[in-house]
Amino acid sequence: MTGADHTQSAERDPEFLELCLKVLVAQGAGLRFHVALMALVVATIAAQVYPWWQALAWAGMAVAIRELRAWRVQRLVQVSDEPVQQRIRRVMLWNGALGTANGLAALFMLGLPPEADAVMTLLLLSWAAAGVTTNATILAAFRAYVVPIVGLTGLVWVLHGDLVSVGAGALALLFFATQDKLARRNHATFLESFEMRRVNLDLTRNLETERSRLLQAKDAAEQANRAKSRFLASASHDLRQPMQALAFNSAELQHQPLPIPAQALAQDIAASVDALRTMLDGLLELSQLDAQEREPQQRRVDMRRMLDALVASFRATAAAKSLTLRLDCPAGCAINTDPDLMLRVLTNLTDNALKYTLAGEVAIVVHAASHGLQIQVHDTGIGIDAADQERIFDELVQLANHQRDPRQGYGLGLSIVRRLVPMLGMRLTLDSARGRGSVFTLHVPPDRVLPGLASPPPRSAAPRRLRKGTRVLVVDDDADVLRAYGRIVSRHGGVFDGVQSSQAASARAERGDIDVLVADYRLPGLMDGLALIAAARQAQPDLPAVLCTADRTPELDSVCRERQIALLHKPLDEGQLLDAMAAQRAELVTHGD
């Protein structure tokens, strides 16, 4: 739409016309005494030449018509139910009548002296000029009022006949043209401001409509979602009972003496039941989270203790797939969070990593970052394309499980994680590519990280000892050194096992029943101490290890730091040895007798 279209349409708009009418009436009101005074001045001038009654008769008529018009026009706005155009026509008639009544005063000029004519003209034209402000909203009404006044004034001047008078008459016309132009400009300004107001009003109205529509839609969606969650919660609760019975009975069936084909059937049924149960659990958990029935409760959580137990609970699953499950978390690392929700996040991430890793390792690594703490779950699994990285958090999406093998679960774990992480005030990022494994990183903001026992506990006056029954395997090719180690270990309550070669040591370590490995760096044979520790940790991933060396090489320092191996430089005393073991695993060393 162009500006002109706007103007035209507005000019015919009844709403606009009604407003014009109202403004016109309002502008004309309250001028009663000014008009009466003006009429009196005109009558006084006329009375110099004409009989006083003639002058007064004109003044009376002008005031009466002004009052009548004011009264009628007021009623047109307030009570009339006529169409607005009709009422505007009436206003025009009234204006014509008033203009004519006022203009008739010009006829006095026929008999007045020229000086009085000039004053009279001035008065009449200023009367006409007042019409610009009072009537400009309706141009036709303005003209109906002004034309008789200016016309009659001009006409009387022309009738005087002399050149100067004709000139004065022309000037009166010119004055009209000027006033008309002014009136048109006022009218246009008024129209524009009306347009603007209407556009703003429309905009506001549209915005409000849109906003309320959006609010309604959001409300409806939220309600639907809550209803869905409530339904799921109650459905999965009710489904649980027959599910439970089914699980009991199918387990029982497997223990009955059955023919071979029936045994296979019973096994399949049990597997299906287990898959169904897992899915039901996930659905119930998701629906509870969506129904927002759970407020996180902040507690001090010892991450090392939580992750130690978590890793222990997944050990069997990892072993069944021949995967290494590794934990790298400083002792005493603590954060402020909801322990239950945090455990669920970590359980689901670890479970997910183990599920999608066929070979290699899954590692949980906790370390301080520039901003807070990072808890990472690394895997050497199938990895995820960038394009799929958002999708894996959706319900029931399993990228690598096209046959939907029920043993892999139903892809609810990561959707649960996605809901839990914001509840904990944390952030989860994913770094992965197909074939390169994945790293899920949980970012713990600094205000959640609690001052932990990052440094080893201070030495207390109480004598320290090894945890009762701690099995310490020491590898050193020097028999005397080995005996010295044996005395230290035994005196502190540990169980000592000493060997002189890396081969013997790795054979021991493979049994997986030692608590600490202490190895000399330079060993005869194929493996040095570092390689021996690496081999032992294949069998026992978190095995605390202490490496002793006489060499002072920065390379060895950094390798040991990276692999979480305690490095001791010879000569060493028993305090250092206990320190190193405590740094590897705090609970290995206790205070007391």
Added chain:
Amino acid sequence: MPERGSTVRVLLIDDHELVWSGTRALLDRVLAEEQPSLAVHLVTARSLNDALVQPPAGFDLVLLDYHLPDGVGLQALDAVRSRFENTPVCVLSAERDPRRVRSVVEAGAAGFLPKGYSMPDMEAALRVVLRHKVYLPAEFVLAADATRDSEPDEVPSPDLASFVMSELSPRQRDVLIRAMRGLPTKLIARELGIAEGTVKAHLSMVYRALGVRNRTDALCRLFQAGATSVLQLT
């Protein structure tokens, strides 16, 4: 192992009759593996009112569903505990919100059995329940332990079982076992023929030795340390 007779008498209060026969079969099998000489005698009740007309003495264990048509949660637990006051009561529920587990144990339940367990987990849980009359879900124990304030001089977890067996007096152990099973102090005193104050004194010493402040935490600690075997009555 059982305190009486050659049968283990279990009262199952659950309005879902569907689970009755399965539970019975499972209990039978678990007990047959544990103690072939014993048999489970399972009495079932589909409501609180049905359960409360059973004779108050004579059960070795009560299994109580959290949701019953005529009584829910802690209210039902209170009613059942005061009727069968000498018997450990384990609560069963499909919802294992840690707050629910804690509230149930704090109200004196001997344990909490999640209904959604897989069969191997359920069997393992029932084995513990039949043997020691207590149970806590592993994830509850794990989360609770991660928030526990550990004392620098507390007994390390791997040593806890041997500590209880060798360092506690037989009397202290008797008190601990009964407290863990949810028996009220008054009844423990009566059963052991000692004063209530003595029972309380024993308990506070035992809790301090375990590095815990109350019964729920003590039960958690025993489960976390894998030391439930010490809860066996001899």
